Amino acid sequence: MSSTVLFRRGRVIDPRNGVDGVRDVLVRDGKVVEVSEALLPVPSSAEVVDATGKWVLPGFIDLHVHLREPGEEGKETVLTGCRAAVAGGFTAVVAMPNTKVVNDNAMVTELVLNRARAAGLCHVYPAGAITKGLKGEELAEMGELVSAGCVAITDDGRPVMNASLMRRTLQYATQFDVPVMVHEEDLTLSAGGAMHEGTTSTRLGLRGIPASAEVAMVARDLVLLEETKGRLHVAHVSCEGSVRLIREAKRSGLRVTCEVAPHHFILDDRAVGDYDTHAKMAPPLRADTDVQALREALVDGTVDAIATDHAPHGVLDKQVEFEKGINGIVGLETALGLTLELVHAGVLTANRAVELLTHGPAKAFGLPGGHLAPGAPADVTVVDPDVEWTVDAHQFHSRSRNTPFHGRKQKGRVIQTWVAGHRVFDKGQVGQSKESR
């Protein structure tokens, strides 16, 4: 594979560097060398990618992905998760620690990193657990996790219910300057709930999860954040109340960032329809007014990143009574299309949409990439903004198919993904991993 690549005449959208226009992008030895308005001469031995009419973007970064390895390899592995990632245009993913051996120690962190290296497709940044075994009782060895390569700590999937423990977590984490990523759910308020509490839950006779289950915890943690001067990242924000509090906290200078998942800004609780477990996740799909508030927060900068909360599950986890259905949907391969729906609808500019997938998440977690200035990693996603296609879960590169978006019409699709100057996805095919090379 060529180590010099010239992306010709694509529309480069690089929000961090204020670029939005037709450019040539030259990359060499895994780095961006030059971004030029003028035609660049083709270096000898360079591979030329004709990007006319296409978008040439910094590789997408997903702060919230469940790769399921170790422990639930039937749902996903680091390899299949990376395949799904690059197929969706993601060149970096943050892997959640709630695997079936919890990533609460360096051995598990290293296992994930080794598997990612072997896959050789995209960057995988593990997140370590806040508490041992995600039990919410004792702190995991944060120093060890960070030095092993964890970029954030989180008990994702579960809240830290104990306020004192949460306060100490924020305090302790300040010495490493890692974000504390929180799944905000007061379990006493959400107990037994299967979907958002509202007219639809009343109609369907399903126990509701009130918005306050999230908002009350966001409020608590922002108070603790102010006191500890720590760094907080609120995962998968789902409702208006949370957005309002985070907006206000940002204005007052607190170090808080947050992410929103595409399903939360596209669907509302009515998508549960006829007890469709593919519309079941935590936090649940909320009211249309919440969807509206999330969209406004994506626009005004309250939200830092679009993150998928890619949560692979098997058929048997979903083909059950709604109350028994397991939470979560896969998201890596549908994220761009759903984000572009907001662009087509005039809610987001293309520039802002790209920022939420690239520089926004990079900045929130302090990760490399997310932009295309000279010297930046040659992580590039090429998008055809005009192609119309239909989501087909059977074609997913992920090992799982659990999505409520099967059959949804989309406009705009990833056609190529490059990581460190190597082509890892092209025309629907994931490049050979190093393992099989």
Add this chain to the structure above:
Amino acid sequence: MPRTTLDVPHAPGYAAPPAMRHLLGIEGWRRDELESLLDRAKAHLPGAPDTTHLLRGKVVANLFFEDSTRTRTSFHMAAKGLGASVLNWTHTGSSVSKGETLLDTARNIEATGPVAIVMRHRSSGAPHLVAKHVKCAVINAGDGTHEHPSQALLDAFTLRQRWGSLDGRTVLIVGDVLHSRVARSNLHCLKALGAQVVMCGPPTLMPPGLESLGAEVTYNLDAVLPRADAVMCLRVQLERQEQAFLPSTREYARLFGLNAAREERMKAGAVVMHPGPINRGVELAPAVADGARSVILEQVSNGVAVRRAILEVCTA
């Protein structure tokens, strides 16, 4: 500011039209559909011509994942009255305790060849899941806190027997609406048939959005009682006290129990209903349950005729 009001289309599935083959809920049924079923039920009242030819040689499977006396025996008698054999399956001592999934159980029952599965389950939507995967009719005999369509139909039948039409009548439903499938089915059924529905109970037991589903909501029983043509009392489960929905059943009885003093303030001719089983002395005083206004036992006997009509319509 870019437009943020523009709506990206939501996923489909909201208020899907009902399939006549299944009876999963009342929601979505049209008035004429309900009326024709209720009219048909008249042909199944005691003394009507024999109907045992209708399902002779056929099997109706009763699939009860939750305890039930009244509904299960009522469906049993209804199936017998149409000449069907009845397969009675209950969760106790079944393969469910061995970890069999709902779908596996349902498919195995289906493999025995029933024309209909009559199903009760503790999870809302369980019959909807089964209906998507079997070929026979699925009749919801109560799913979680969602719907109990045959109960609402027999209630409507009982009221029509008295009043002829429900147009302009006011039905007051009192109690734990949050956890009541009877309340939801009745709301849809009564509204579709032209009645007004008032729901009354402690605020903790009134789910959000009832008004948008067509109910009037109040917390003051004494204020609305004189307006009601029928008062339907819902069962209050004793464990609601532990979950802090209520301080005590004593206080519940004081605020929302239908006692003799309240009964006196009811309209002349207004009736008292209850889907059973009754917590005597909590939601309903014994003297009222057994009093002149009570139509509770008529509800039970009408249940068989209505369920015969349901089986007949769904297996036609």
